[in-house]
Amino acid sequence: MKHELAIDFGSIEFRAAVPSSGIVVRQPTCVAIDSVTGDVKYFGKEALLKSNTNPDAYRLRYPFRSGWIIGEGHAPIASDFMMRARGQVYAEASDVRLLFSIPCGLSDEEEYAVAELGHRAGFGEAYLVYSPVAALVGSGYSLEHTYLAVNVGASFTDIALISDGNLLYRASHPVSGMSFNDAIGAYVSNRYHLRLRFNEAERIKNTIGTVWSDEEKRTIEMVGSDAKGAVHRALLSSEEMFTALEEPCAELLDAIHTAAMRVPLEAVEGLMKTGILLFGGGARLRGLPEMISGITGFRTTLAEAPEDAVAEGLAKILPTLPAKLPVPNVSAIACKTNSYLY
Numbered sequence: 001m002k003h004e005l006a007i008d009f010g011s012i013e014f015r016a017a018v019p020s021s022g023i024v025v026r027q028p029t030c031v032a033i034d035s036v037t038g039d040v041k042y043f044g045k046e047a048l049l050k051s052n053t054n055p056d057a058y059r060l061r062y063p064f065r066s067g068w069i070i071g072e073g074h075a076p077i078a079s080d081f082m083m084r085a086r087g088q089v090y091a092e093a094s095d096v097r098l099l100f101s102i103p104c105g106l107s108d109e110e111e112y113a114v115a116e117l118g119h120r121a122g123f124g125e126a127y128l129v130y131s132p133v134a135a136l137v138g139s140g141y142s143l144e145h146t147y148l149a150v151n152v153g154a155s156f157t158d159i160a161l162i163s164d165g166n167l168l169y170r171a172s173h174p175v176s177g178m179s180f181n182d183a184i185g186a187y188v189s190n191r192y193h194l195r196l197r198f199n200e201a202e203r204i205k206n207t208i209g210t211v212w213s214d215e216e217k218r219t220i221e222m223v224g225s226d227a228k229g230a231v232h233r234a235l236l237s238s239e240e241m242f243t244a245l246e247e248p249c250a251e252l253l254d255a256i257h258t259a260a261m262r263v264p265l266e267a268v269e270g271l272m273k274t275g276i277l278l279f280g281g282g283a284r285l286r287g288l289p290e291m292i293s294g295i296t297g298f299r300t301t302l303a304e305a306p307e308d309a310v311a312e313g314l315a316k317i318l319p320t321l322p323a324k325l326p327v328p329n330v331s332a333i334a335c336k337t338n339s340y341l342y
Contacts (some may be wrong), residue, residue, distance in 0.1 A: 003090050005123075006314030007082065007100040008131070011064040011155040012281075015308065016085040017315035023308060025088050031077060032058040040077060043084060064155070075117055082121035098123040099318040099330070101131040101310050104158040105172030115328030125324065129317060130170055130331045131310050132160035135279035138313030139303045143335045146270035148259055148298070151310065152282030154178055157252060159259045163270065165336045169262040173255040177282030179248040180205055187244035192234050194224030205285065208238040211249050212287025212294070245285075253295055260296060275299030281307045 006017040009029070016025035027044035032051045034041050035058060042050045042058070051060035063077050082098070090096050098118045102111065111128060118126025132149035141147060146163040154177045161169035181201040188194050188201075196204075200223060208218040218238040225231050256276065263271050276298045278289060283306050293300040303309050317334045325333075 003096040004318045005086055005089055005096050005098050006311060006318050007085055007098065008134070008311035008314060009064070009078070009081070009100055009102075010153060012062060014081065014085070015311035016089060017311045018089060019315045019319045022315060023311050025085055027081075027085070028062075029064055029081070030060055030062045033061055035059055040080075043077075043081060075120075079117050079121040082118060082123070086122070094122075095124040096122075097125040097127075097318070099127045099129065099314050099321070101134050101314060102128045102329075103156060103172045104130050104132065104160060104170035105156075111329050126328065127321065127325060127330045128328055129314065129334050130160055130167075130329075131158045132170075132279065133162070133167070133331050133334050134311075134313035134317060135303065135306075135309040136160075136162070136277065136313065137316050137334060138309035138311065139277070139279070139305075141274075141277070145274055146263070146267040147274050148256070148263070148271060148276045150256060150259075150276060150278050150280075150283070152177060152252070152278065152280040152285075152288075154280075154282065157255060157280075157282070159255060161259050161262055162335055163264065163267040167331055167335050168264070169259055171255065171259065173251065175248050175251040175255065177280070177285075179251070180209065180245055180282065180285055183246075183248050184209070184241070184244050187240070188222065188224060188234075188236075191240075192224065192232075194222075194226060194232055194234065196222065196224045200224065204236060205241075208236060209241050209245065210238050210286040211242065211245050212290040213242075214287065249288075249291065253292065256292060256296060260298070271298065275301055278302045279306045279309045 004019050008015045014027055014029050015023050017023045030047050031040045032042040032047035051058045086096055115126045132151045135151050136149050143162050144165050149160045151158045156176050157173045159171050184201040184204050185196050188196055204220055207220045220236050221233050222236050223233055283302055289300040289302050320337045321330055
């Protein structure tokens with residue numbers, strides 16, 4: 001029996017999927033580090049539990065937020081995550097084929113290094129694909145048409161331009177879901193002279209965050225501390241979010257504009273039909289599709305399940321791949337293959 005596993009390695013959460021079964025594992029991409037020795041003791045949900053119940057003994061870290069899994073000190077943790085994911089799905093299987101997503105900005109050398117992590121984790125075959133390509137497949141799009149796919153993740157945004165089964169452009173940009181959080185925190189600091197508590201910016205973003213005008217005006221009571229540590233509460237409005245989020249939105253629009261300029265003349269009409277497609281949890285920011293559409297002129301659509309699209313796409317691509325491929329990156333093969341569209 002053939003065993004296959006697909007992993008979307010997010011900087012906040014990773015998802016493991018199996019062909020024909022979909023997503024079967026969701027785990028936070030975090031570790032609990034021993035406060036005394038500095039050793040990594042627990043991973044995922046167990047790390048959250050241990051750090052919450054015994055914060056003096058363990059420090060919680062999200063090691064992939066500032067870089068990616070080939071960053072200094074991250075590789076052993078990444079391999080461990082892969083092994084644990086495999087064990088949760090295939091406890092007894094020794095020969096499992098792996099496919100996982102990568103950012104669009106890695107070099108060829110980095111891609112080979114990433115694939116090697118899969119072999120180090122005990123997978124017989126390890127392949128990788130760019131996250132926007134997988135997201136398109138996961139949402140059921142045929143890659144024979146023209147698409148501009150934008151995957152707004154927690155730590156960076158990946159953009160891919162695909163036309164007629166060819167990957168014409170790819171890029172990674174540091175603007176991300178956490179960029180929105182940081183911008184809200186900076187706004188509160190400058191406007192109210194308060195420092196937001198942990199995850200407070202995320203709560204504000206999810207509750208009243210918006211980048212496009214609408215009729216509904218929302219407010220939220222935020223909690224922050226002043227320079228002396230005293231706790232204060234203040235009322236924030238959704239209208240303030242336009243100012244707070246202006247800079248990261250400008251960066252995102254600039255990245256999309258750069259990609260759109262790469263569209264061949266013969267493919268412009270096709271892109272006008274398909275438009276810009278948004279994936280990733282960061283793309284859930286209220287008004288983002290409307291803002292991008294209003295500025296660029298291209299119809300912009302948020303995927304139905306933007307956080308899950310990459311993992312679902314990986315699970316569809318994996319069974320279509322030939323065995324023992326000579327290169328680790330299978331993005332070009334995925335763009336040419338439409339048999340995963342049911």
